[in-house]
Amino acid sequence: MAGEPPVGFSDILLEGLAPDGGLYLPDSYPRPDAAWFAEGRRLLADGGYAALAHAVLSLFTDDIPGDDLRALCGRAYNDRVFATPDIVPVSRLRDGLWLAHLSDGPTAAFKDLAMQMLGQLFEYELGRRGASLNILGATSGDTGSAAEYAMLGRRGVRVFMLTPAGRMTPFQQAQMFTLDDPAIVNVAVDGVFDDCQDLVKEVFCDLDFKARYHLGAVNSINWARLAAQVVYYVAAWMRVAPDGGPVSFCVPTGNFGNICAAHIAREMGVPIDRLVLATNENNVLDEFFRTGIYRVRDTDETVATSSPSMDISKASNFERFIFDLLGRDGARVRELFGEELPSRGFFDLSGTDEFASIRQRFGFVSGSSTHADRLAAIASVWESDGVMIDPHTADGVTVARRDLADGVPMIVTETALPVKFEATIREAIGRAPETPPRFAGLEGRPRHVVSLGRDVGALKALIAGTVDN
Ligand SMILES: *Cc1c(COP(=O)(O)O)cnc(C)c1O
Numbered sequence: 001m002a003g004e005p006p007v008g009f010s011d012i013l014l015e016g017l018a019p020d021g022g023l024y025l026p027d028s029y030p031r032p033d034a035a036w037f038a039e040g041r042r043l044l045a046d047g048g049y050a051a052l053a054h055a056v057l058s059l060f061t062d063d064i065p066g067d068d069l070r071a072l073c074g075r076a077y078n079d080r081v082f083a084t085p086d087i088v089p090v091s092r093l094r095d096g097l098w099l100a101h102l103s104d105g106p107t108a109a110f111k112d113l114a115m116q117m118l119g120q121l122f123e124y125e126l127g128r129r130g131a132s133l134n135i136l137g138a139t140s141g142d143t144g145s146a147a148e149y150a151m152l153g154r155r156g157v158r159v160f161m162l163t164p165a166g167r168m169t170p171f172q173q174a175q176m177f178t179l180d181d182p183a184i185v186n187v188a189v190d191g192v193f194d195d196c197q198d199l200v201k202e203v204f205c206d207l208d209f210k211a212r213y214h215l216g217a218v219n220s221i222n223w224a225r226l227a228a229q230v231v232y233y234v235a236a237w238m239r240v241a242p243d244g245g246p247v248s249f250c251v252p253t254g255n256f257g258n259i260c261a262a263h264i265a266r267e268m269g270v271p272i273d274r275l276v277l278a279t280n281e282n283n284v285l286d287e288f289f290r291t292g293i294y295r296v297r298d299t300d301e302t303v304a305t306s307s308p309s310m311d312i313s314k315a316s317n318f319e320r321f322i323f324d325l326l327g328r329d330g331a332r333v334r335e336l337f338g339e340e341l342p343s344r345g346f347f348d349l350s351g352t353d354e355f356a357s358i359r360q361r362f363g364f365v366s367g368s369s370t371h372a373d374r375l376a377a378i379a380s381v382w383e384s385d386g387v388m389i390d391p392h393t394a395d396g397v398t399v400a401r402r403d404l405a406d407g408v409p410m411i412v413t414e415t416a417l418p419v420k421f422e423a424t425i426r427e428a429i430g431r432a433p434e435t436p437p438r439f440a441g442l443e444g445r446p447r448h449v450v451s452l453g454r455d456v457g458a459l460k461a462l463i464a465g466t467v468d469n
Helices: 009-015 034-058 066-076 111-129 142-151 170-177 193-205 207-212 223-240 258-267 284-291 318-325 330-344 358-362 371-385 391-401 418-429 456-468
Strands: 090-092 098-101 133-138 157-164 184-189 247-252 272-279 293-295 346-348 364-368 410-414 450-452
Touching (some): 009 111, 009 223, 066 111, 090 223, 111 142, 111 157, 111 223, 133 193, 133 456, 142 170, 157 170, 157 193, 157 456, 170 418, 193 207, 223 247, 223 258, 223 410, 247 258, 247 391, 258 272, 258 318, 272 391, 284 293, 284 364, 318 330, 330 346, 364 391, 371 418
Parallel strands (some): 098 410, 157 184, 272 364
Antiparallel strands (some): 090 098, 293 346
């Protein structure tokens, strides 16, 4: 990460990674002044979310002319793409908790917010270069659908998305498989999510094949996704605290992508008091923030829960935070992630000054929840407010409620709509989730999906056959 040659935003966008193959971070985070934030508030009020997005993304972008970037933001964030003109509205529950609604995009999960921007940026940049890109990915549900809806109709982009056959919720399957476009190729693999991911890795390891078929990725370590996610932390803060006072955020966390963007927003000067990290039973990150020990799990130690998008064994963006925590000491980070973790399966920062200052310097606190906690949170928010929350948001609500004392507004990021997780909603409150009008009839439409065994040769043949045609 540290000491890289300078490279443009658009190169990182298309590569997803820094030139050395590591996770990219800018040399330093932008620190806009009070006048910039005041102007940002005016932009949000007058020009809406897209105008604020343009202001924030300008801080991270060095090679896209301002007017072009403004137009791309306008195409990503408008009320034809999102169900609400506010894009990220906020609301308050009876007990004082705030929700930042990140799920009003085309696939009803927060991943739309970054992915829609990525789709615009890809089309723009590929057009400038006269190039094309074939995205290859694996999904357990939300990432794949967000990517497909964002890339649909974008010139020069095709998507191959691997899913574990029969293992996504019926709604998630309907979302992806009813897309009818030759540039969207759904692949149902006879296996679990890890099998899908292994296949993707195997294909990417064949560098000749990767180059020949212009393969790329849109996973959560993509730097442009993180940059786009910073925007909604700025917007939610501005909406909840019109006077500019401090807020706290509680973020349901899997790969540490969403909350990494919150961390970056905080480093940029957004007055975030606490950053509350919420996990489910797969609590590898909660354990770190409580003990200072980061111990990645074996895949057979990772349990399938009712908040499946947070079922992780290690967190792919976590290295970015550790880099900041350790004062951007790249050598130490390489030692931890390149040597200690692979050889011992864990690293231990519990005795260090950096870990001791984690709450004070970076705001982090954490907690985890169980299936029973999620059911109780869904039921209690439904009973007190008549609002249905999804199981991931319920993890956030559970953990946030333990930390409500001090009068600073606490904002839980709503990461998906309940319609995606009907079985758990029924279990919690005995009725089906509402289906937003934009999804009416979805589950009845014809499906487009190719079945595949766990066979990298067959996957390569599928890609080659599709691209060469
Ligand atoms: C992806 C996802 C998460 C986890 O987000 P990270 O960025 O991986 O921490 C949480 N909730 C939902 C609904 C998701 O789709």
